[in-house]
Amino acid sequence: MTAAEPPGTALTEPEPRRRLHPLSPVLHGAKSIAVIVAALSWQTLSQVGLERFTLVVAVIAVGVVIFSIVGWLTTGYQVVGRELRISDGVVRRRNRAIPLERLQTVELRRPLLAQLTGLAELRLEVIGGGKTEAPLAYLTVREASSLRDRLLRLAGRTAAVGAQPTDQPVGEAPAAPALERPMLRVSNRDLVVSQLLTPQAFFLPVGVAFVVLQFVMEGSWTFIGIASTVTAMAGxxxxxxxxxxxxxxxxxxxxxxxxxxxxxGLLETRSQVVPLNRVQAVGATWPLLWRGQGWLHLRLAIAGNAGEPGGDSKSSDRLLPVGEFATARALVWDVLPGVDLAALATTPPPARARWLNPFSLRAIGVGLTPEVLVTRWGLLTREMHLVPYARLQSVRVVQGPLQRTLGLATVYADTARGRAGQAKDRDLAEAYALAAELAVRARNARGPATVLPTSPAAAAPRDEAYWQRPDGP
Incomplete structure (x- = not known):
């Protein structure tokens, strides 16, 4: 201990900078080569011939592998205090320091090649990130799991009982994890059937029949034509x-x-840990072709996850890929305690809003419960979003030209994830009253926590509901 050092502290050596697994360049190179080959069409193969096509791919492969090796040599990471520092880049060097207070989720992904080689990719999502902030590809599964647990503990400012201390090197074996409590397992059969009940699968036989009819009428069955057709159908x-x-x-x-x-995941397995206090909103969707089965799907809005809710992006926002209403109701209650999906009251816009929504007026609604803001919309595919008041960052009242003519306005509720709820085409006075009420409830929700009921059956009557007519999907 030195004279300038506070009592009770000791000097510790800084954690050394660590590299990714030595097989990382091979996996990165294989992925890049696959993308390049897929970009070259069947028409290119027919024009240059098989030998030249193979030669071009081989030259590109060598260049990609060399570039990947150089990138691996310049990439490293280390945990310093409450920061994860990552350096990477070949042409342009980047050094990033990620404060762990901004950490939202940490996901462990294992693409097919990573599964075959025993490796994993660690992806970090942070507040305000438009994309994954720090993908570490690739580490051993043991090292990735240990680093994930360590980062989550540092981000939460707590240490799990029986877990390794925060100064333990990431490469060492972690302590045996405590048992998890299983909540749900989705049937693979339901998953396949649900995707067969989509417009793409529903109209595929019509497209196949049309293409076959064209081939029969033209009488041309070339290899390139057949391969192009199969590729289009796969798309x-x-x-x-x-x-x-x-x-x-x-x-x-x-x-x-x-x-x-x-x-x-099947070809790419994913393992994600989501702290519930990071959930910004919950979205429920009832696709048209699923409603005959009584199915819906749920998704989470988590600050930092890239991609729009419900999109087909790489973000991991699933809560229930497909399931019945009773299952979804129990999950929503578990994620948002006190929120009963079967008892959410909403009200439609005023009658004059029919000029802007001639067919879907009664499918639009908004309501307030003691715990969340409820917004819904959609005619064929019905959507509902639940936004906890404590997650509200801003509330906006917006009027378009036609809305000004009709005396209407839309209220947008924003969270750290972005736009989470919208009350469309409300009466102007009602819109301003709703915005003021949301601001008050958001401020109160950040105060002392209240005791919530432990089951939907024990929930108190909704005497605080802003609107009383139940009109759910």
Whole structure:
């Protein structure tokens, strides 16, 4: 201890900078080569011939592998205090310091090649990030799991009982994790059937019949023509097939610290830990073709996750890929205690808003419960968003030209994830009253916590509801 050092502290050596796994350049190179080959069309193969095509791919492959090796040599990471520092880049060097207070979720991904080689990719999502802030690809599964647990503990400012101390090197074996409490496992059969009940799969036979009829009438059955047709059909089915592969064997659990543990995927397995205090909103969707089965899907809005809610982006926002209403009701109650999906009251816009919504007026609604803002919309595909008041960052009242003519306005509720709820085409006075009420409730929700009921049956009567007519999906 030195004279300038406070009592009770000791000098510690800074953690050394660590590199990714030595096989990382091979996996990165293989992925880049696959993308390049896929970009070259069947028409290119027919024009240059098989030998030249193979030569071009080989030259590109060598260049990609060399570039990946150089990138691996210049990439490293280390945990310093409450920051994760990452350096990377070949042409342009980047040094990033990520404060762990901004950490939202940490996801462990294992693409097919990573599964075959025993590796994993660690992806960090932070507040305000438009994309994944710090993808670490690739580490061993043991090292990635240990680093994830360590970063989550540092971000939460707590240490799990029986877990390794925060100054333990990431490469060492972590302590045996406590048992998780399973919550849900989605049936793979329901998952496949749900993706067959999509417009892409529904109209695929019509497209196949049309293409076959064209071939029969023209009498041309060339290899290039058949290959191009098969490629086009694969593109039509890409979204439902990708959904099945992504959500395969979907499982939910609660870890000993109360966080959501989400695991899913077939060709690319994903394991994500979501602290519930990071959830900004919950969205429910009833697709038209699913309503005959009584199915819906739920998703989470988490600050930092890239991509729009409900989109087909790489962000991990699933809460329930497909399931019945009773299952969704129990999950919503578990994620947002006190919120009963079967008892949400909403009211439609005034009658004059029919000029802007001639067919979907009664499908639009907004309501307030003691816990969340409820907004819904959609005619064929019905949407509902639930936004906890404590997550509200701003409330806006917006009027377009036609809305000004009709005396209407839209209220937007924004969270750290972005726009989370919108009360469309409300009466102008009602819109300003709703915005003021949301501001008050958001301020009060950040105060002392209140005791919430433990089950939907024990919930108190909704005497505080802003509107009383139940009009859910």
């Amino acid at each position: 039509v089915l890409l979204q439902p097939v990708r959904r099945v592969l992504q959500d395969w064997d979907f499982r939910l659990a609660r870890d000993p610290e109360g966080r959501l543990a989400v695991r899913y």
